[in-house]
Amino acid sequence: MAAAAGESSVMTDPMYDSGGDPASRPGTDLQSDVTSAAGISARMPPGSAEFAPWTTPSLQARLIARGLRRLIKPRRVGRADLPLIRVLMAAMTRSRPLPGVTVERVKAPVHGEWLRPRQPRRGRALLYLHGGGYMAGSPRTHRAITARLAHRLGAAVFALDYRLAPEHPYPAALEDALTAWRWLLDDGWRPDRIWLAGDSAGGGLALALMLACKQQNLPLPAAAALFSPWTDLTCSGAAITENAGRCAWFTAQQLDFAARLYADRHTPGDPLISPLLGDLSGLPPLLLHVSDSELLRDDSLRLEAKARAAGTSVRLRLWHGLPHAWPNFAGLMPEGDACLEDTASALLALSAN
Template sequence: MALAAGHYVLRPVNCALPHNRLGIAAARGMVAAIMAAGGPTPPGTRVTPVRSGPVRGEWVRAAGVEFGDRAVYFVHGSGFVLCSARTHRGVAARLSRDTGLPVFVLDYRLAPEHLFPAAADDVTAGYRWLLGNGYRAANVVIAGDSAGGHLTMDLLLDNARTAIPQPAGVALFSPLIDLTFALAEHHQRAGTEAMASARIGRRAAELYIAQAPADSPRLRLAVPPGTPLPPLFVQASAAEMLVGDALHLRDMVVAAGGSCELELWPGQVHVFQALPLLVPEAAPALRRAARFLADALASADAPTRERVS
């Protein structure tokens, strides 16, 4: 049902929206409405706004979840242009429920009002803020979707370059990696995309990139051999145009000596994990991601326990 709705309703509307102020506002409203209808915030969720220097966002805690020494850092997606902490509150709350952890959802600055590297800088600042507020890197895991996958990988590569400790693990849903959308275009030609087009995705990315050099290492991501990365877990729909990005990310990380587990779910829409009322597979997929994050935290904590004992 969700795949058909995406193909026959969302994609035509999305492709028709002009990339001007009114068109972007309409797209933001449409995506927010879809997220609210397909993945509403569960009852009992507690939300704590964060305004600390350049860091904006909110802590999201499912019913019964308290603050402790561990946390999830969530980096939302939607083409660097559309979404917010509020649109992803529902999926953050369900991830909080499934992990038993508070989830900090960053509200990074959006394009076209704020150009590259504003969003990437905000994601870096959010991670540094967590580390500066009592969270050890080994007690932090990251989750993100779509363009949030690109921003998360930029953060991990920046951590490696600057010797900042990496988080314990990372789970990404339908990550966008190739901002040229060449991989997406290939899979779109194969008839696999339902909700958007490579052309629209490329135009959205261009609103963020603007006049920045296309070969900037923060835009054209590459993982040098031996780069210290946390274990990654990636889920994507086998029927979406970003399936090639997920495969490319897995291959790139593994070739560099890292660990990346990839799951391709058949017949799903882009970031289906956020739409449990429309997609029955959303809940089990999110639980699998939560289990991976919990295992990553346990593995990161094991050496500490061994030293103490």
Template sequence: MFYLETHPWKGSSMTQQQRLALDELLRHGPLDVGGDVAEQRAIFHGMIASTPLPEDVTARPDELGGVPVVVVETPDLDPSRVILYFHGGAYALGSAPDSVGLASDIARRVRARAISVDYRLAPEDPFPAAVDDAVAAYRALLGQGVPAARIAFVGESAGGGLVAAVLVALKDSALPQPASAAVFSPWADLTVSGTSISSKEKLDPALTPEALRTRARDYLGHHDPAAPLASPIYADLSGLPPLLIQVGSHEILLDDAIRLTARAASDDVPVELQVWPEVPHVFQSFAAILDDADQALNAAAAFIRHNWRD
């Protein structure tokens, strides 16, 4: 099954004001994804830390298979169900602690635990370190007795591409697939060759082609950027679980989402693509100020709940 959903234009002045305000916020923000790694990690962390977590969210460090993780819990959850979460940051920025805000928002809507994986980052630990860490964490979660049928993967940006790559790696390792996977604005082509890389460049307030190419070089080292576990749009996706892909129309990674969807559909994966108009990269992070983000997270939660296999 392949399902494409382009969300209808909602032309209220309030909605349009929200989109414009978010665009301005990102255009004039301090983050430069392609800049000095140490500086940008600190800036990224500071931006995340400036928004306090809700008081009813708990986050504690742990480890799975030797990989650091953060376990995120919200009230009224079903502890037998787990969202395994993969943060974004172009494989060089971000962390599991930085992801708690968005991970907890999803977990609350799904009523499940979230476990965010603190996979190793480039350039210190290049490809395939992130994939190896993700597989190790998932294998350990299964080893704790959590059934694959009660696990869903969620990832944003590079974490979204990592989700798809890890699903392929699980298939190659004959490990059971999770119940479903939802990815937001996935970076799924490290050749940085999608049409939207140039056609959406002026509209994208968060990412630039140069930044992605810089981070791709850091992550890949001497590896082929079209390797299936680096760029899953070039992988055989057959046998993967139901997949939801959400993307904004104002981002240079729009074509990554479209091509990942097409590849999945060609390989007989149940896949849904939701394109949200006039919103930027990982717009779901801004549910507090953007109605589109709130609706997208509700749709992702409904998808995950629908696809539990028990």
């Protein structure tokens, strides 16, 4: 399992310290009516979510959302536009690792990269699946997340570079994720000491990976953390319409385009494409983070309700007014750092138990 030291890069932006009294953080008002501030109606199952202690988006969050609205959301959707979409998404999310976090690229038997902190916890690892609508993104574009998780968890993080649609539609990404999972197990990592995480499409892929592991009688990870996961490629959540004007990243048309590219000739309702529609019993503990203003809000709300009903331990934290998959902007947006700190603390607490 040991890896030789790879490239080491430095991120100049300091990590946001989310410790201390929540009421002392910017944008926090614990005395306000959080449910009202978050704009969530009575449709949300009562008691199903914890509200993050940020009732007002930070200045950084508002500026980043403005940039997304101008650069990403107005773009046309079509196969001819994919190269530009990929470049823009990479430019908006690319970052460098933290000091003390090394990066080692892996090309066989799977493609990806290891991110390792200076003093890793023995035998602990996390498999990360990046977002990007199954058609964009890479381990490099998501280092703001993976480097911070490696640092906060004190664990080795393997970020998988899975194949993308439309060149490689379903089931290519899932096959790559299964190959990576088997590779980690064959390399001696114990499944109960591996965490799984992903954002957006990567969050949905992580959930689909666990369903596939159940089908194939493979061991499951210790826990999974999903950031704004895309779990329903039929795009049937009410927030697709309700948040059309609030979501900063993309439109319903762009979402449908990405779903059709990935599903290809398969039905989007296949549980391994839309894992929200699968059997969620017998899964490890799930940690979910989602913003109330994004199109994929209900992918997490429904996932939480269905997983809980199936007997799976699940915790959902709802954040107010943030762009989709905001942990990608950790180092620039304090809510991104706070979300990753919360996730790392929760994963470590689960492992301690």
